[in-house]
Amino acid sequence: MTTTTQAATAERPISSVAARVERPQPPSALSASLTLGWRSVLKIRRIPEQLFDVTFQPVIFIVMFVYLFGGAVSGSTTQYLQFVLPGILVQTVVMASLYTGISLNTDIGKGIFDRFRSLPIWRPSALVGALLADSIRYVVAAVVCLGVGMAMGFRPDGTVLDVFAAVVLVLVFAFSLSWIFAFLGLVMRSAGAVQGVSMLAMFPLTFASNVFVDPSTMPGWLRAWVDVNPVSHLVTAVRGLMAGSPDAGDISWSLIGCAVLIAVFAPLTVRAYRRRS
Amino acid sequence: MTALAIEAHGLVKTFGENRAVDGVDLAVGAGTVYGVLGPNGAGKTTTVRMLTTLLRPDGGSARVLGHDVVDDADQVRRLIGLTGQYASVDEDLTGTENLVLQSRLVGLSRTRSRQRAAELLESFDLTDAANRPVKHFSGGMRRRIDLAASIVVTPDVLFLDEPTTGLDPRSRGQVWDIVRDLVAGGTTVLLTTQYLDEADQLADRIAVIDRGTVIAEGTSADLKASVGRSSLHLRLADEAQSDLAERLVAQTLDTTPHRTPEAGVITAPVADPDVVADLMIRLRAEGVRIDEIGVQRPSLDEVFLTLTGHAADDDTERTAA
Numbered sequence: 319m320t321t322t323t324q325a326a327t328a329e330r331p332i333s334s335v336a337a338r339v340e341r342p343q344p345p346s347a348l349s350a351s352l353t354l355g356w357r358s359v360l361k362i363r364r365i366p367e368q369l370f371d372v373t374f375q376p377v378i379f380i381v382m383f384v385y386l387f388g389g390a391v392s393g394s395t396t397q398y399l400q401f402v403l404p405g406i407l408v409q410t411v412v413m414a415s416l417y418t419g420i421s422l423n424t425d426i427g428k429g430i431f432d433r434f435r436s437l438p439i440w441r442p443s444a445l446v447g448a449l450l451a452d453s454i455r456y457v458v459a460a461v462v463c464l465g466v467g468m469a470m471g472f473r474p475d476g477t478v479l480d481v482f483a484a485v486v487l488v489l490v491f492a493f494s495l496s497w498i499f500a501f502l503g504l505v506m507r508s509a510g511a512v513q514g515v516s517m518l519a520m521f522p523l524t525f526a527s528n529v530f531v532d533p534s535t536m537p538g539w540l541r542a543w544v545d546v547n548p549v550s551h552l553v554t555a556v557r558g559l560m561a562g563s564p565d566a567g568d569i570s571w572s573l574i575g576c577a578v579l580i581a582v583f584a585p586l587t588v589r590a591y592r593r594r595s
Numbered sequence: 596m597t598a599l600a601i602e603a604h605g606l607v608k609t610f611g612e613n614r615a616v617d618g619v620d621l622a623v624g625a626g627t628v629y630g631v632l633g634p635n636g637a638g639k640t641t642t643v644r645m646l647t648t649l650l651r652p653d654g655g656s657a658r659v660l661g662h663d664v665v666d667d668a669d670q671v672r673r674l675i676g677l678t679g680q681y682a683s684v685d686e687d688l689t690g691t692e693n694l695v696l697q698s699r700l701v702g703l704s705r706t707r708s709r710q711r712a713a714e715l716l717e718s719f720d721l722t723d724a725a726n727r728p729v730k731h732f733s734g735g736m737r738r739r740i741d742l743a744a745s746i747v748v749t750p751d752v753l754f755l756d757e758p759t760t761g762l763d764p765r766s767r768g769q770v771w772d773i774v775r776d777l778v779a780g781g782t783t784v785l786l787t788t789q790y791l792d793e794a795d796q797l798a799d800r801i802a803v804i805d806r807g808t809v810i811a812e813g814t815s816a817d818l819k820a821s822v823g824r825s826s827l828h829l830r831l832a833d834e835a836q837s838d839l840a841e842r843l844v845a846q847t848l849d850t851t852p853h854r855t856p857e858a859g860v861i862t863a864p865v866a867d868p869d870v871v872a873d874l875m876i877r878l879r880a881e882g883v884r885i886d887e888i889g890v891q892r893p894s895l896d897e898v899f900l901t902l903t904g905h906a907a908d909d910d911t912e913r914t915a916a
């Protein structure tokens with residue numbers, strides 16, 4: 319054993335291990351969150367398959383819905399595209415926010431979270447960092463949807479600024495919604511369970527809305543839900559912005575929805591995160 | 596042993612019915628290496644997690660450099676470094692990225708972080724792997740990057756949970772050297788291990804824990820004295836002769852022999868290896884047939900047999916190697 323030890327010493331330059339490096343002031347909450355967000359971005363870069371649901375999936379949805387239902391619903395595929403694209407944009411980004419919970423659930427069991435928790439940083443920064451990095455996925459989803467839509471003939475009547483505002487509104491909504499899934503990701507035992515429950519919530523939110531069809535032909539009880547569904551308000555707001563006729567009412571409703579989601583779920587999520595150790 | 600770097604009084608942690616840590620007391624002098632020795636499931640990791648503020652104790656209290664691990668957790672986190680039992684680096688990131696991430700999180704500037712990462716990779720012999728994702732690292736490389744990540748800034752107290760389990764002798768030697776360097780620089784180290792040998796090489800004092808309690812504490816010399824300087828290992832050709840052989844061993848060596856879980860194997864502490872020659876003569880005279888006999892340094896198994904009266908692994912999944 320002694321010989322091995324000596325051999326190892328001889329090969330290793332010991333200099334910098336023993337030299338004392340003083341600990342600086344711990345980073346601010348923002349800086350720690352951004353650093354941890356950077357970690358998630360690096361992970362996306364390393365495993366680009368994570369982007370499937372925000373790249374191929376919306377393409378398939380747009381192509382399928384437009385050519386499958388376009389003629390039947392609106393009489394022509396071009397007209398339906400004009401109607402459905404903002405809806406699919408919202409649906410894709412909202413669906414993408416579900417992934418937050420699943421990835422958090424898998425990530426948090428790993429040893430690296432122990433290390434984060436043993437550091438003198440603002441506790442929720444790992445959480446906030448992950449949510450911020452997910453915004454990048456939402457941007458990718460939005461760009462893909464708009465790109466494919468435009469290629470197929472979608473033409474927004476609004477200005478570039480209107481379209482931009484519409485995309486930002488969707489991103490803000492997805493960020494707010496991702497707190498719910500982050501919460502589920504923290505309180506549920508397995509990633510599979512998170513996926514199951516989230517999906518269950520996802521269907522009434524996205525399909526029972528005005529994403530795909532005008533709700534005027536729906537039965538009363540369903541319309542009642544569609545009318546209060548925050549996703550419907552968001553879709554109407556986005557349609558308005560893209561058509562160049564923004565509706566202040568729907569935009570405000572969407573933003574209020576965001577504020578409520580964050581006000582309720584951010585504290586719950588942070589509490590669940592603190593407990594989970 | 597003037598100032599205490601770590602003190603724990605009656606630490607308790609229960610998981611449901613299971614008292615994983617059941618009243619652990621520890622006193623670790625500043626600037627020393629303290630070994631916590633125990634088999635699988637003894638409660639080592641749980642103890643470390645409480646001392647590093649990751650788990651809240653259900654009873655008792657602990658202080659690190661005078662700061663309470665519950666009430667003053669943030670202050671404790673500013674003083675410690677931790678290398679967990681399971682890889683606590685990001686598998687998907689490269690060596691450099693992991694160290695830069697860690698450096699940024701302790702508050703080093705961007706430039707300084709990159710510099711420090713390069714420095715550490717060099718010292719830990721990982722420069723070639725700097726740009727490879729950690730998931731492609733070998734076990735030894737993972738352990739080293741993990742250790743490097745906990746010393747991006749020099750911790751006052753460093754916790755290492757089984758830093759060398761699963762490493763080959765060369766990598767183990769490297770980890771030992773790193774620990775010695777850190778201690779020379781003034782860091783206090785608490786390390787857990789399943790190997791007596793490791794505690795022996797590194798630790799100034801050792802606590803042996805089993806089923807959540809400290810069953811022995813002292814210097815490595817103290818511990819070894821309790822099991823004899825060396826130990827006899829006797830395997831009988833015919834296990835039916837076990838009782839006779841046990842009696843002869845007891846009389847000749849003047850100690851209490853132990854039967855291991857393996858049939859026909861007897862171990863016993865030996866104060867003076869010379870007496871073993873007498874034992875062999877007596878065994879022959881009484882017609883006891885020997886399959887194998889040896890005098891070895893005491894192993895963790897024997898420390899356990901002696902201290903607890905049960906084998907280290909008789910109620911756990913894996914043998915403590």
Ligand SMILES: Nc1ncnc2c1ncn2[C@@H]1O[C@H](COP(=O)(O)OP(=O)(O)OP(=O)(O)O)[C@@H](O)[C@H]1O
Binds near residue numbers: 634635641642789
């Ligand atoms: N999160 C947990 N939930 C339930 N039981 C746990 C948990 N963590 C540990 N235990 C139990 O507590 C006991 C002590 O476990 P611990 O991990 O502290 O042992 P250890 O000494 O580190 O063992 P090893 O050498 O295998 O790492 C075991 O019986 C284990 O099953």
Ligand SMILES: [Mg+2]
Binds near residue numbers: 756
């Ligand atoms: Mg352990």
